[in-house]
Amino acid sequence: MTAVFAPMPPDPVAAPGRPGRPWIAAYDIRLALPLGAFFLVFFLAPLALLVLVSFYADPVMTRFGLDQYARFLLDPFSLQVLGATLWLGVEVTALTLLLGLPLALLLTWAPARLRGLLTLIVLLPLLTSVVVRTFAWIVILGRQGIVNASLLALGLTDTPLKLLYTEGGLVLALAQVQMPLMVLPLVTALSRIDPNLADASAALGAGAWRTFLRVTLPLCLPGIVAGCLLTFAAAITAFITQSLIGGGQMLFMPMYLYQQASSLNNWPFAAAIAIVFLVAVLACVTVFNLVGRLSRGYAQA
Amino acid sequence: MRRDFDWFSFHAAVLLLAGLCLVLLAAPTVIVVVVSFTSGFSLRFPPPGYSLRWYAALMEAEQLRAAAWNSLVVAGWTTLLSVVLGTAAALAIARSPRLSARLLDSLFLSPLVLPALAFGLAALMLFSLAGIPVSKLTLVLGHTVVCVPFVVRTTVAALSQMDPVLLESSTSLGASRLYTFRRVTLPLIRPGILAGGFIAFMASFDNVPVSLFLRDAATDMLPIRMWQDLEGRLDVTVAAASSLLILVTVVLAVVMERAAGLSRRLAG
Numbered sequence: 001m002t003a004v005f006a007p008m009p010p011d012p013v014a015a016p017g018r019p020g021r022p023w024i025a026a027y028d029i030r031l032a033l034p035l036g037a038f039f040l041v042f043f044l045a046p047l048a049l050l051v052l053v054s055f056y057a058d059p060v061m062t063r064f065g066l067d068q069y070a071r072f073l074l075d076p077f078s079l080q081v082l083g084a085t086l087w088l089g090v091e092v093t094a095l096t097l098l099l100g101l102p103l104a105l106l107l108t109w110a111p112a113r114l115r116g117l118l119t120l121i122v123l124l125p126l127l128t129s130v131v132v133r134t135f136a137w138i139v140i141l142g143r144q145g146i147v148n149a150s151l152l153a154l155g156l157t158d159t160p161l162k163l164l165y166t167e168g169g170l171v172l173a174l175a176q177v178q179m180p181l182m183v184l185p186l187v188t189a190l191s192r193i194d195p196n197l198a199d200a201s202a203a204l205g206a207g208a209w210r211t212f213l214r215v216t217l218p219l220c221l222p223g224i225v226a227g228c229l230l231t232f233a234a235a236i237t238a239f240i241t242q243s244l245i246g247g248g249q250m251l252f253m254p255m256y257l258y259q260q261a262s263s264l265n266n267w268p269f270a271a272a273i274a275i276v277f278l279v280a281v282l283a284c285v286t287v288f289n290l291v292g293r294l295s296r297g298y299a300q301a
Numbered sequence: 302m303r304r305d306f307d308w309f310s311f312h313a314a315v316l317l318l319a320g321l322c323l324v325l326l327a328a329p330t331v332i333v334v335v336v337s338f339t340s341g342f343s344l345r346f347p348p349p350g351y352s353l354r355w356y357a358a359l360m361e362a363e364q365l366r367a368a369a370w371n372s373l374v375v376a377g378w379t380t381l382l383s384v385v386l387g388t389a390a391a392l393a394i395a396r397s398p399r400l401s402a403r404l405l406d407s408l409f410l411s412p413l414v415l416p417a418l419a420f421g422l423a424a425l426m427l428f429s430l431a432g433i434p435v436s437k438l439t440l441v442l443g444h445t446v447v448c449v450p451f452v453v454r455t456t457v458a459a460l461s462q463m464d465p466v467l468l469e470s471s472t473s474l475g476a477s478r479l480y481t482f483r484r485v486t487l488p489l490i491r492p493g494i495l496a497g498g499f500i501a502f503m504a505s506f507d508n509v510p511v512s513l514f515l516r517d518a519a520t521d522m523l524p525i526r527m528w529q530d531l532e533g534r535l536d537v538t539v540a541a542a543s544s545l546l547i548l549v550t551v552v553l554a555v556v557m558e559r560a561a562g563l564s565r566r567l568a569g
Binding site for chain 2: 027028031034035036038039042043045047050068086099103105106116120121122123125127128129131134136137138139140142145146172175176180183207208209233235237239244252253254257258262263270274275277278281282286296
């Protein structure tokens with residue numbers, strides 16, 4: 001799933017310009033019609049409806065106007081929520097990169113059998129329920145959790161620290177939850193680097209640090225960008241973790257949207273929030289993709 | 302290679318950070334499992350004593366069991382629909398140089414990047430506009446949209462890695478297209494479909510954002526039920542339920558690794 005944004009491998013048989021038997025390589029495009037129709041009705045139509053509803057000026061949906069967007073974009077509170085959400089994504093991405101890159105390196109160094117086991121350990125958080133993973137963090141960060149228990153036992157503090165409903169705790173929890181999304185593309189990118197290059201660098205007298213910084217790191221830049229993209233997108237949309245670990249104090253875009261939609265039943269405003277959120281995510285994905293494309297050229301140069 | 306301080310410091314730094322990362326990845330899961338065996342009433346770690354009382358409490362947790370059953374049923378139907386629709390679509394767009402195939406590929410994978418909560422709200426709007434009340438059906442339809450990309454991706458990857466020579470040999474030996482599909486293509490891409498179906502199933506079972514909007518009041522879904530229990534009171538029963546879920550996930554993941562080479566397919 002992390003290879004979602006990797007380019008499709010080149011296909012020698014179905015290449016254009018090759019005469020003869022195209023039907024062997026590619027099946028009829030009409031086989032995609034069922035899913036295409038399904039997506040048209042149940043994916044594209046809802047999104048179009050979402051855009052439409054966001055243009056209603058009032059909660060009871062009687063007249064049109066840009067009021068909802070004005071309400072969001074001119075409101076300091078709403079903008080702060082958006083800013084806090086994007087900043088959270090940046091913090092989580094930075095932490096996962098700092099910890100994930102060494103783990104990816106370890107995975108590429110490991111022998112085959114150990115590598116399979118390590119990969120499974122990395123994959124497991126992705127497969128377990130998000131509620132379970134978040135609950136584990138509540139256990140760790142809570143007043144009676146292991147961190148506070150250790151701190152109290154070591155005598156470093158007299159009363160349990162409030163770790164649970166803080167931004168630091170949230171960043172840590174999200175980093176663990178999203179770590180596989182960073183590590184897996186990095187492993188792919190690192191394993192594609194020609195090992196002879198590192199050997200050549202060492203033969204020319206460069207130390208381990210220098211080889212890493214000047215050879216390995218630039219060459220795995222596309223993987224870093226892919227990992228950052230996935231982690232960022234997942235961190236800012238992580239509804240459950242944000243609300244369980246963040247608590248009521250910190251409001252982020254997903255919960256903001258949910259509150260407006262369900263408790264307050266203000267669908268037009270909720271739709272506007274959703275569209276602003278969608279646009280923000282798409283903008284970030286586009287930026288990441290652009291950087292990724294540029295870095296690919298740099299890596300192959 | 303000179304094993305000097307530079308070499309050692311680099312490898313030590315990498316091993317230290319990687320070790321920290323592994324602890325970060327595994328510790329929460331381990332802690333949940335250990336805490337679920339506590340004899341006390343709170344989520345203290347390490348627990349004051351050990352007992353199976355919370356697993357016994359799970360036997361009587363009617364709400365959780367009903368919610369788990371609902372999640373299972375919805376995930377089952379979602380996976381079935383995703384595999385059928387997704388495999389057909391993957392066959393059509395894999396190895397195809399046409400622009401339409403590239404566009405469809407992006408379209409079918411786009412639910413992965415977009416916030417599921419926004420989609421859930423949008424789907425709810427569509428259903429209420431069309432006058433369709435929310436039910437298990439709307440849940441399955443919504444889940445399929447966010448789960449089918451996993452099937453499409455792994456199946457397309459499996460098709461791309463298939464050697465076209467095999468297909469050519471089959472047809473040159475006189476087999477019909479259907480026979481070739483049934484006896485050559487399908488067995489070769491089956492691991493890819495299996496891996497995608499497995500991920501789709503887990504994604505549907507664990508899904509919260511779409512379920513929040515598209516379920517009716519009577520249909521409880523397990524992750525939402527657990528989330529509400531967690532927000533209301535930090536019940537150790539949730540820890541027992543979580544441990545069971547972890548165990549089932551680990552077992553299924555190992556089975557999938559043996560059957561379909563899961564780690565290879567997801568790591569690209």
